[in-house]
Amino acid sequence: MQIIINLLFIFLILVLQGLLGWASLPLIITILLALKKDKLQLIVYSFLIGFLQDVFLAAGFVHTLTLTLTGALAGYLTEIFSWEPDQLSILLAVILTPVAHGLNSLIGLLFYGHKFQPDVFFMNLLWATLLNLVLAPLFYLVYRRFIRNE
Amino acid sequence: MRYRVYLTLFLLLALALNLSPIRNSSPVQVVRSAVLTTFYPFAWMGHTVYSRTVSFLNFSVRIRNLEGENQILKNGLNRLQAEMLQFKALKDENNEYRQALDFSINPKLDLLAAEVIGRNADTWNSQILLDKGERQGVKRGQNVISAQGLLGRVMEVSALSSKVMLLTDPDSAVSGVLAKSGTYGIVKGGHGTGLNLEYIPQGVSVEVGEEVSVSSASRIYIRGLPIGKVASVKGGLEELFQQIQLTPSADPYRMGVVFICR
Numbered sequence: 001m002q003i004i005i006n007l008l009f010i011f012l013i014l015v016l017q018g019l020l021g022w023a024s025l026p027l028i029i030t031i032l033l034a035l036k037k038d039k040l041q042l043i044v045y046s047f048l049i050g051f052l053q054d055v056f057l058a059a060g061f062v063h064t065l066t067l068t069l070t071g072a073l074a075g076y077l078t079e080i081f082s083w084e085p086d087q088l089s090i091l092l093a094v095i096l097t098p099v100a101h102g103l104n105s106l107i108g109l110l111f112y113g114h115k116f117q118p119d120v121f122f123m124n125l126l127w128a129t130l131l132n133l134v135l136a137p138l139f140y141l142v143y144r145r146f147i148r149n150e
Numbered sequence: 151m152r153y154r155v156y157l158t159l160f161l162l163l164a165l166a167l168n169l170s171p172i173r174n175s176s177p178v179q180v181v182r183s184a185v186l187t188t189f190y191p192f193a194w195m196g197h198t199v200y201s202r203t204v205s206f207l208n209f210s211v212r213i214r215n216l217e218g219e220n221q222i223l224k225n226g227l228n229r230l231q232a233e234m235l236q237f238k239a240l241k242d243e244n245n246e247y248r249q250a251l252d253f254s255i256n257p258k259l260d261l262l263a264a265e266v267i268g269r270n271a272d273t274w275n276s277q278i279l280l281d282k283g284e285r286q287g288v289k290r291g292q293n294v295i296s297a298q299g300l301l302g303r304v305m306e307v308s309a310l311s312s313k314v315m316l317l318t319d320p321d322s323a324v325s326g327v328l329a330k331s332g333t334y335g336i337v338k339g340g341h342g343t344g345l346n347l348e349y350i351p352q353g354v355s356v357e358v359g360e361e362v363s364v365s366s367a368s369r370i371y372i373r374g375l376p377i378g379k380v381a382s383v384k385g386g387l388e389e390l391f392q393q394i395q396l397t398p399s400a401d402p403y404r405m406g407v408v409f410i411c412r
Binding site for chain 2 (some may be wrong): 043047052059060062065069101114128
């Protein structure tokens with residue numbers, strides 16, 4: 001039951017992303033899940049978030065692979081940095097956003113033959129990093145209640 | 151140990167899903183369609199709550215100016231009625247010309263209005279999700295337009311929703327024609343929100359602001375539909391073709407309602 005509720009929560013955030021055009025929300029969910037320090041749950045949910053994003057808003061499965069890899073890295077980072085969660089959320093946003101963008105581009109190049117446009121890539125990366133830097137701690141404040149309850 | 155097993159399994163699964171034979175296989179397509187249909191009510195619910203809240207907030211702000219707005223609308227209605235009479239005359243005249251020229255576009259396109267309930271704004275995919283699907287008669291390949299011009303085509307249909315590949319998607323390509331010179335080229339999706347017009351030779355004169363529409367060579371899109379306007383022209387004499395960037399006629403990221411051509 002908890003899994004279904006969590007999936008619906010994630011899905012509603014994805015809907016919000018779709019409506020507002022934010023490209024960063026799935027990554028923020030991954031960061032929030034990483035703060036719970038349950039690596040197994042993190043990897044399962046990262047995969048599912050990416051899969052839902054791909055099914056609803058993309059043609060291939062780029063985000064599934066990207067978010068699974070990013071989730072694995074997030075799990076590793078939370079293990080080696082024993083920081084306070086609010087500080088850790090900022091660190092994860094700074095590290096994971098470029099990683100996720102880079103992986104997206106790389107998978108696009110390798111599997112889908114997309115062209116790489118450095119100017120667009122770096123502009124999007126800058127925008128997403130700044131957005132995540134603000135949103136990740138903000139969402140953490142909202143989500144903290146859920147984490148503490150569990 | 152358990153974590154590593156799961157990590158390996160999920161990574162392999164995610165990797166496999168990206169391989170062309172697997173991602174295009176019918177079992178994967180069936181799963182995609184099933185997930186899309188299952189989660190559709192929640193997407194619709196999220197969209198409805200969002201749009202109703204925005205409408206309510208807008209209404210609260212605008213209710214103060216209703217009287218003045220009412221007068222403006224009445225004046226507008228009178229003007230539109232007068233214009234409609236003119237348009238009717240023009241339409242009749244246009245139909246006569248079409249018949250005379252044996253124009254192949256069906257002037258009575260069967261348009262189905264659909265609401266945009268999801269957008270993808272990342273660099274690699276330009277797609278939108280619409281609230282109409284198989285049950286409303288939507289089929290794969292149908293053109294999607296707005297009042298401003300062509301938006302894209304339906305690429306995936308489930309029972310209650312459909313996914314549209316926009317012209318700005320990197321995988322999108324359409325045969326376009328320049329309005330002034332009548333030269334044909336291929337309009338491809340750029341990364342981000344722009345379009346590129348390719349294969350226009352160096353000798354052809356192209357002006358900024360010139361309109362590009364779907365050419366008669368297109369077998370997928372309805373010819374004559376506006377695609378965009380020339381935003382910039384680059385390319386030295388040593389290059390074979392000009393590098394032309396277009397601004398799309400229709401901005402999909404500002405659309406609430408679009409039309410599917412059935």
